Amino acid sequence: MYKLLLIFLLSYNTLGFTLTTSPPTKFSANEIVVNVSSDSCASAGMTNSVLLDMVEEAAEEYWNRVTTANIKLVRGNIVSTTLNSLTSVGQAASTTSPNTIIVGCSTNTTLFPSPASDSTLGVGGIGNYSDGPKGAFLVNANGNFINQGQSEKVAVIAHELGHALGLGHSSDEVALMYYSVGAKIQERLTMDDKDGLTYLYPNEDKIPASCGSVTYNKDRGIFSLSLIGLLMMTFLSLKKKRPSLEGLNSY
Amino acid sequence: MLKIITSTLILLLSINSYSLVGAGGYVPFGFSTQKDADGSRRTFSFEPYIFINGVLRAPYNHIFLPELGYVFHTSEKYDDYKKSTMFLLLDLGYMLRPNLVLRYGVGIFKTSISSDGGAVTLANGSGTSTYYRPNESKTTYNTTWNLGIEKSWTRNYATKFELYLFEPISSKRDISYSLSLAYYL
Ligand SMILES: [Zn+2]
Numbered sequence: 001m002y003k004l005l006l007i008f009l010l011s012y013n014t015l016g017f018t019l020t021t022s023p024p025t026k027f028s029a030n031e032i033v034v035n036v037s038s039d040s041c042a043s044a045g046m047t048n049s050v051l052l053d054m055v056e057e058a059a060e061e062y063w064n065r066v067t068t069a070n071i072k073l074v075r076g077n078i079v080s081t082t083l084n085s086l087t088s089v090g091q092a093a094s095t096t097s098p099n100t101i102i103v104g105c106s107t108n109t110t111l112f113p114s115p116a117s118d119s120t121l122g123v124g125g126i127g128n129y130s131d132g133p134k135g136a137f138l139v140n141a142n143g144n145f146i147n148q149g150q151s152e153k154v155a156v157i158a159h160e161l162g163h164a165l166g167l168g169h170s171s172d173e174v175a176l177m178y179y180s181v182g183a184k185i186q187e188r189l190t191m192d193d194k195d196g197l198t199y200l201y202p203n204e205d206k207i208p209a210s211c212g213s214v215t216y217n218k219d220r221g222i223f224s225l226s227l228i229g230l231l232m233m234t235f236l237s238l239k240k241k242r243p244s245l246e247g248l249n250s251y
Numbered sequence: 252m253l254k255i256i257t258s259t260l261i262l263l264l265s266i267n268s269y270s271l272v273g274a275g276g277y278v279p280f281g282f283s284t285q286k287d288a289d290g291s292r293r294t295f296s297f298e299p300y301i302f303i304n305g306v307l308r309a310p311y312n313h314i315f316l317p318e319l320g321y322v323f324h325t326s327e328k329y330d331d332y333k334k335s336t337m338f339l340l341l342d343l344g345y346m347l348r349p350n351l352v353l354r355y356g357v358g359i360f361k362t363s364i365s366s367d368g369g370a371v372t373l374a375n376g377s378g379t380s381t382y383y384r385p386n387e388s389k390t391t392y393n394t395t396w397n398l399g400i401e402k403s404w405t406r407n408y409a410t411k412f413e414l415y416l417f418e419p420i421s422s423k424r425d426i427s428y429s430l431s432l433a434y435y436l
Binding site: 015016017018019020021022023024064065066067068069070072119120168169171173174179180182183184185186187188189190191194195198199200202203204205 | 279280283284285286287288289290292293331332334362364366368370371373374375376377380382383384385386389390391392393417418421422423424425
């Protein structure tokens, strides 16, 4: 009871995204390839290539649409590796290369015990390893994933991808990163989810991607800005007389 | 960014000919962001914003309309973190009619997200887990293409609707929009 009260007090008055660690664990690249392991997904009711398709759909429908964030998930391949004997998401992450995410189906009963009573659909996470940050998530192939509708499955995968990107749970019930899918219809990210991803992966270039995917150095940025200044000055100098409201209206 | 904003502000205020101040509502990414558990979007979730807008004569029946704005993110309860948006628009205005201006141009949006850190215990499957709130301020920049229409009703008042296409040539492009009332100083 005391523990429950403590939990209530700690989570009271908070509404917003969280991070899995402090300081945050995050990727150090802007394009993150997501691969699928060769473990059988039969008991989750799909093939590996269907899982890979759903991973791509989850990335495109959710995380890759955040215009304020500078990160993109990229569809990878089915890779010949097995995650089924691993008992934590951290162990799964350690098997992949830096700045990639590995996804697989697991029937490991240490990781996903008591299938009848466990409502866990999957686990996801990110870790820092000696060679760099790596992400993973495992679908609970012992549990209820198989019984979810198509769009719920994609939302669950998107939620786990959120963990693999470094986000924790949100206290915002509508957010994709809320711990429970419940009865809600999750078609898009909420602003809270978008702000979380933006916080982790901001666009720090002041003159960013709309000039192409070229990386600008600082000098170039300043040069572009002085061009804008020059443009403004040109317009200023073109002003022959001080415009008045009447002058403007009849112009 | 601060430098650009300060110099723009000085420029706008030093144009003693005239400028506009205004206030209204700004909807960030209204079509692409979910608001409620039924899947509905934030289409009409206007966030209050204020702006100052210079008006300078330009050739070919145009006016130059540099604008500086600030958005207060209040329509969602960000109890746990702070968020603010500042933007600079470099729009040209084409006088369709004496009281109707078509605006188009480019913009820079600067969004900051910050919080003061701390651990949070939240539900996680059948148990609970500890997660962390952000403890820094992070700033993200976006460029936009803008398209808007401004109609003046009297000598002093005008209404303005403007669309902002974020990251126009990226696959992440998205739309924000604003509706506002402007007052001619
Ligand atoms: Zn989760």
